[in-house]
Amino acid sequence: MKALVAGAGRLGTQIAQVLAAAQNDVTLVDLDEDRIAELEGGLAVRLLVGDACGPAFLEHAGALTTDLLVAATGRDEDNLVISLLAKRRFAVPRVAARVNDAENSWLFGHRWGVDIAVPAATPLISLIEEATGATDTVALLRLSKAGVNVIETAITSLSRAAGRALADIALPAGTVIATVIRDGQPTVPTPEVRLRPGDELLLVSHTATEQEIHAAFQ
Structure with a gap:
């Protein structure tokens, strides 16, 4: 599976690490050049600096051939824009987006290209289970493709x-x-x-x- 994770904060980095450890092709992007530099050499993923809200950058990051996109930035407005571009412009099959502010939950739906809306407090494993379509329970994630x-x-x-x-x-x-x-x-x-x-x-x-x-x- 080819995955693109937007946002290299704690959540986005953890998601990228888990997906990469399961032998998926993962790209992690962030606008913060210092954050990406900090992660270099410590992750088995492709790291890119850039604004995932921009169509040209998303295409450069591989959105046209991505199976799963996770919008995991700390800004709901960015996650919505990224999700909409991923679904409408690049036809990404599965799009998951983090909801930072619960009051914005109503926005995170198919009209904005979001397949899976994930509250910020959702455990990491549960998030990845939903994003990948896995159905195993407890703290166990089975990635069937891997x-x-x-x-x-x-x-x-x-x-x-x-x-x-x-x-x-x-x-x-x-x-x-x-x-x-x-x-x-x-x-x-x-x-x-x-x-x-x-x-x-x-x-x-x-x-x-x-x-x-x-x-x-x-």
């Missing part, structure tokens, strides 16, 4: 993995850690990263169940 699972787990003070380095944790076969989210920011999961209470992990696996991941970390 044939892998994305599983989310959180570290608490009682977790057996708290204080341990990633290199010291035995993962189920066929499982890799896509990202560690710490203090609201995704970090590159290098072997020396030591887990802390409050960390959230997103793991990608071809075979492991949520129970097996829980056993490894909790």
